[in-house]
Amino acid sequence: MNEKVNILIIYTGGTIGMVKEYQSDVLKAFDFRKVVEQIPELRQLGCHIDSVSFKKPIDSSEMNPGHWTAIATLIETHYDNYDGFVVLHGSDTMSYTASALSFMLENLGKPVIFTGSQLPIGDLRTDAKENLITAIQLASLKENNKPVIQEVGLYFEYKLYRANRTTKLNAEHFQAFGSPNFPALAESGVHLRINREYLWQTTPRKKFKVHKDLDANVAILKLFPGMSRNLLEGVLNISGLKALILETYGAGNAPTEAWMLKALKRALEKGLHVVNVTQCPGGSVMMGRYKTSLALREMQIIDGGDITTEAAITKLMYLLGSKVSRKAFKTIFETPLRGEMS
Structure with a gap:
């Protein structure tokens, strides 16, 4: 590289921040201020690396929108002083946090x-070193003095994905994440291969903006055979609820029982935003393809397309926090904002 x-x-x-003390077999916190000393291979990247940590590191199961705002604020504060950022996070909710950040960090x-x-x-046998080293390498890539990657990504086990396309698929394998509906942005092997045709391009000359107002008055309801009327109506009538993700079968299908359709219609009339997202790991909602989704399309339920549940829930929080009007909400949700849907 011509310049550092x-x-x-x-x-x-998260797990990546723990190191085993072999004398006692106890896990203790890794000091990222000395990351280059402890992982000397990083010197080969030719980067200057600084670090900042949450005052009290948290398990990713404890993550909430307040923590997302804290991460976004750190990036905003240091944006002009750094060429790239690597966020270390527990894997359990990483797709949620990374999806949220993709919406919060505009342009x-x-x-x-x-x-x-x-x-x-x-x-x-750790996977932490490779993940950290390659994540830093990806964050440092530049061409013609411009970053090669200009979006929020998630790197795990040799693949870089668009963050808002990911979901955690496995709790035990090193290959913990997948992106069922969008190809990898980069792959690490003997060579680091960047799939440039899939990279998100930020509109030049538009100013970087951070959105910190998120509205968490949202819910997810996964359909299942035998789901009761009381359950559905109980969820739809939650006090303060503004938006609901309905995880449907296959290509967006749902039972056509009158009580279910009436309950959904009443909720929509009261102003609830309902998004149809398939509960399948891959594929897309196609309302109207089958008779069992025709009624949902006719009542103007929002079509989630091939969005992940993680991206859908965080997109809802972002749009609600941005005070998008009811009239425009469906159109804006169905429009890709950060490459989160096809």
Whole structure:
């Protein structure tokens, strides 16, 4: 590289930040301020690396929109001083946080790469070192003095994905994440291969903007055979609820029982936003393809297309927090904002 690239590591918590003390077999916190000393291979990247950590690192199961705002604020504060950011995060809710950040960081012109690990960084068979090193390398890539990656990505086990296309698929394998409906942005092997045709391009000259107002008055309801009327109506009548993701079967199908359709119609008339998202890991909602989804289309339920549940719920929080009008809400949700849907 012609000039030294500045990278900021943001450590929020998670397995990647733990190291085993072999004398006692106890896990203790890894000091990311000394990351280059402890992982000397990083010197080969030619980057200047700084780090900042949450005052109290948290398990990713404890993540909430307040923590997302804290991450976004750190990026906003340091945006002009660094060429790229690597966010270290527990794997359990990483797809939720990374999806949320993709919406919160509008006109992002630099890489924000999420990564973590299944085993602590000091473990004999750890995946943490490779994930961290390659995430930093991806965040440091530049061509013609411009970042190659200009979006929020998630790197895990040799693949970089668009963050808002990911979901955690496995709790035990190193290959913990997948992106069922969108190809990998980059693949790490003997060579680091960037799939440039899939990269998100930020509109030039538009100013970077951070959105911090999120509205968490949302819910997810997964359909299942035998679901009762009381359950559906109980969810639809939750006090303060503004939006609901309905995880339907296959290509967006649902039972056609009169009580179900009437309950949904009443909720829509009261102003509830309902989004149809398939509960299948891959594929897309196509309302009207089958008779069992025709009624949903006719009552103007929002078509989630091939969006993941993680991206759908965080997009709802973002749009509600942005005070999008009811009239425009359906159209805006069905429009790709950060490459989260086809």
